[in-house]
Amino acid sequence: MAATKLDLREVPPADRHPKIHDAFDSLDSGETLELVNDHEPKPLFYELRAEVPEFDAEAYEVEQRGPAEFVARLPKK
Structure with a gap:
């Protein structure tokens, strides 16, 4: 499965979700967006699911992977 990586640790919090949505929208079916973040992205998970x-x-x-490194894989159907 192909993955697109996006490191958000240096991106201002207000800019993260739009950047994630744009990257996810550009994926083809069966591909995955791999996020590197400074916290667990639970709110993002619930937002995408809904x-x-x-x-x-x-x-x-x-x-x-560390105290301020979380890697989330967001697959696209």
Whole structure:
């Protein structure tokens, strides 16, 4: 499965969700958006699950790699 990576740690919080939505929208079906973030993106997960039918919530994964490094995989149906 192809993945597009997006490191958000240096992006201002107000700019993150629009950037994520644009990147997710540009994916093809079956591809994954891999986010690197400074916190676990639970609010984003709930937002995508509720508002984006193409988001595959069942295949969502998140891994904590350090105190301020979380990697979330957002697959597109």
